[in-house]
Amino acid sequence: MNTLSIAVKNLRRKKIRSVLTIGGVSIAVAVLVSLMGFDKGYQQSLTSNIDRMGYQLLVTAKGCPYEAATMMLKGGGGLRYMEQDAYDQIRSDQRIEQITPQLVATVFDPDRAEGEGGFVMFMGIHDSYMKLKPWNKFKSGGWFSSPDADEVIMGFEAAELEQRNVGDEIFIPGKNKILKVAGIFERTGTQDDGIVFMPLQTTQQIFGLPGKLTGVGIKLKDIQTISKVEEDLYEVPGIQVISMAQVRGTILNLIASAKIMANSIAVIAIFIAVIGVINTILMSVFERTQEIGILKAMGASRFQIFRLIWAETILICSLGGIIGNIVALTASRAVEAIIVNILPFTPSGPIVVIYPALLVYALAGAVVLGLIAGLYPSWRACAMVPVEAIRRGE
Amino acid sequence: MNRTIVKAEKLRKVYHLFAEEIAAVDGVDLEITAGEFVSIMGPSGSGKTTLLDMIGCLDSISDGTLEILGEDVSSTPESQLVKTRRGQIGFIFQDFSLIPSLTALENLQLGLFLAGKQTNRQKCLEMLDKVHLSHRCNHLPKQMSGGEQQRVAIARALVIEPDFLLADEPTGHLDTATTQTVFALLKEINAQQNLTIILATHDASIGSQTQRTILLKDGKIAS
Numbered sequence: 052m053n054t055l056s057i058a059v060k061n062l063r064r065k066k067i068r069s070v071l072t073i074g075g076v077s078i079a080v081a082v083l084v085s086l087m088g089f090d091k092g093y094q095q096s097l098t099s100n101i102d103r104m105g106y107q108l109l110v111t112a113k114g115c116p117y118e119a120a121t122m123m124l125k126g127g128g129g130l131r132y133m134e135q136d137a138y139d140q141i142r143s144d145q146r147i148e149q150i151t152p153q154l155v156a157t158v159f160d161p162d163r164a165e166g167e168g169g170f171v172m173f174m175g176i177h178d179s180y181m182k183l184k185p186w187n188k189f190k191s192g193g194w195f196s197s198p199d200a201d202e203v204i205m206g207f208e209a210a211e212l213e214q215r216n217v218g219d220e221i222f223i224p225g226k227n228k229i230l231k232v233a234g235i236f237e238r239t240g241t242q243d244d245g246i247v248f249m250p251l252q253t254t255q256q257i258f259g260l261p262g263k264l265t266g267v268g269i270k271l272k273d274i275q276t277i278s279k280v281e282e283d284l285y286e287v288p289g290i291q292v293i294s295m296a297q298v299r300g301t302i303l304n305l306i307a308s309a310k311i312m313a314n315s316i317a318v319i320a321i322f323i324a325v326i327g328v329i330n331t332i333l334m335s336v337f338e339r340t341q342e343i344g345i346l347k348a349m350g351a352s353r354f355q356i357f358r359l360i361w362a363e364t365i366l367i368c369s370l371g372g373i374i375g376n377i378v379a380l381t382a383s384r385a386v387e388a389i390i391v392n393i394l395p396f397t398p399s400g401p402i403v404v405i406y407p408a409l410l411v412y413a414l415a416g417a418v419v420l421g422l423i424a425g426l427y428p429s430w431r432a433c434a435m436v437p438v439e440a441i442r443r444g445e
Numbered sequence: 446m447n448r449t450i451v452k453a454e455k456l457r458k459v460y461h462l463f464a465e466e467i468a469a470v471d472g473v474d475l476e477i478t479a480g481e482f483v484s485i486m487g488p489s490g491s492g493k494t495t496l497l498d499m500i501g502c503l504d505s506i507s508d509g510t511l512e513i514l515g516e517d518v519s520s521t522p523e524s525q526l527v528k529t530r531r532g533q534i535g536f537i538f539q540d541f542s543l544i545p546s547l548t549a550l551e552n553l554q555l556g557l558f559l560a561g562k563q564t565n566r567q568k569c570l571e572m573l574d575k576v577h578l579s580h581r582c583n584h585l586p587k588q589m590s591g592g593e594q595q596r597v598a599i600a601r602a603l604v605i606e607p608d609f610l611l612a613d614e615p616t617g618h619l620d621t622a623t624t625q626t627v628f629a630l631l632k633e634i635n636a637q638q639n640l641t642i643i644l645a646t647h648d649a650s651i652g653s654q655t656q657r658t659i660l661l662k663d664g665k666i667a668s
């Protein structure tokens with residue numbers, strides 16, 4: 052016989068009501084955990100995506116840096132062209148460890164996505180590309196046979212989608228050109244997986260863009276020199292320099308408003324849940340007026356009554372917290388799918404990351420809410436005068 | 446000489462209803478000693494419940510003096526009275542007053558718990574046996590008849606080993622046959638354990654069977 056076991060039995064008395072209230076708390080906790088998990092997951096994936104590009108600076112043609120930032124994460128550069136001369140001018144800089152030129156072209160393929168059509172991304176690259184991304188490994192085949200070969204290397208997913216193996220032929224829609232698959236990359240978990248790579252020269256020739264690039268990736272010997280290098284590069288005409296740290300900040304800004312809205316929803320859900328808990332407990336206190344009077348007659352102190360009602364509130368909130376955590380864990384993939392649809396840009400990799408500490412915080416938060424929500428009903432119960440309480444029930 | 450359980454002088458309880466004063470108990474002198482079985486009788490509204498509430502330390506008094514178990518509670522506020530009643534006074538109410546979510550046995554254990562005593566299971570089972578309900582120990586109140594529930598309530602009041610027992614219309618909701626069973630049980634307890642019982646009732650057939658009857662009328666003792 053202790054306070055907790057009596058509280059449990061009291062909650063069991065009105066099962067539907069208790070379940071509904073616990074459900075309200077669960078939803079609020081699940082929403083909160085999902086959002087916090089999203090906050091963490093999105094940043095993590097974005098950071099890892101950016102790290103896996105292999106370069107800290109990207110040089111592109113002058114234009115909108117926001118547009119360039121998203122375009123680049125989607126595949127390597129804004130579709131504005133800069134001169135290859137600029138690249139030749141930069142490459143000899145002593146502070147640069149690796150530098151790689153890229154030319155991105157997208158082509159609409161009407162046969163994609165079961166006849167609905169979709170864009171295929173081609174990227175012209177140079178040997179140096181592999182030096183910037185040493186983790187890119189070949190699943191089969193290998194590098195282009197020459198810098199102007201009519202060959203492609205396919206990202207893992209691109210190859211799966213097109214069902215191509217090394218040695219197969221691939222056709223570029225609208226370009227009347229047939230190329231041979233020289234190699235297929237292993238899965239990297241980045242945007243590279245969906246790209247079809249070609250030698251830079253071949254790309255320039257097929258798309259009629261001789262001497263043009265969409266971007267140049269730069270890895271520095273010493274990250275400390277980044278702002279100085281950036282400054283110096285501005286003297287080269289016709290280009291702009293974007294640092295990856297800047298890109299990260301820009302994208303986080305882009306999703307900030309979506310996050311504020313989502314957080315408001317979480318706050319509202321919590322608010323409604325708390326009101327629901329107070330309402331339920333208060334109602335059950337009033338229903339049990341006579342019972343509380345009897346308990347007091349039998350010697351229950353104010354504190355004992357307070358503790359009993361408080362325990363009921365905390366139980367509801369803790370159970371809601373536990374169930375909410377379970378819901379958030381099991382539904383995180385579904386939440387991810389929804390978020391990907393809403394946001395302007397989502398990095399590849401897990402978007403909602405629910406880590407153990409988050410679950411602990413959420414549960415602790417639910418308990419604290421229970422402590423607060425229970426104060427008023429518990430006080431009402433313990434302040435009841437026994438004679439009045441007993442008579443009122445009769 | 447037997448120990449004094451209740452000693453009241455010019456005891457009054459006044460309720461204020463708007464501008465009016467209602468004296469529910471109006472100058473009662475009373476002394477009850479250990480082992481007595483006293484009934485308080487009177488018409489509805491005569492102040493029986495009000496008097497029992499004050500004797501049971503459930504409510505503060507308005508005027509006069511009141512000593513319970515030798516302790517003067519005349520000026521004790523309601524919020525402090527719990528210390529006097531806890532574990533010393535057993536209560537039986539008209540409508541059984543068991544906790545609906547707890548079994549018969551658990552109701553007894555709760556009684557001990559709230560009285561600040563060891564929640565000894567064996568002791569509770571023995572007490573249920575004494576009211577001939579050991580076969581009902583795991584039943585919820587709603588699974589028992591009114592008479593059985595009232596016997597559980599009596600067991601719950603007794604298990605804390607109180608100094609005296611207060612019963613406000615304990616048979617008010619029972620039929621004649623069951624009333625006799627419950628009353629017989631109370632009489633048996635009074636006789637066997639020499640436990641003081643103070644009982645309020647409408648029922649003259651019960652009042653006439655107790656050692657002493659106090660007749661109340663308009664808050665005053667009529668005989």
Ligand SMILES: Nc1ncnc2c1ncn2[C@@H]1O[C@H](COP(=O)(O)OP(=O)(O)OP(=O)(O)O)[C@@H](O)[C@H]1O
Nearest residue numbers: 460461462467469488489490491492493494495496
């Ligand atoms: N809280 C209160 N406020 C105002 N008047 C009250 C209050 N409680 C009781 N009274 C009045 O006090 C008087 C005595 O009431 P009490 O309940 O003690 O009578 P009773 O003898 O127990 O009656 P019954 O046999 O109907 O139970 C009644 O007139 C009642 O209206």
Ligand SMILES: [Mg+2]
Nearest residue numbers: 493494495613
């Ligand atoms: Mg009464």
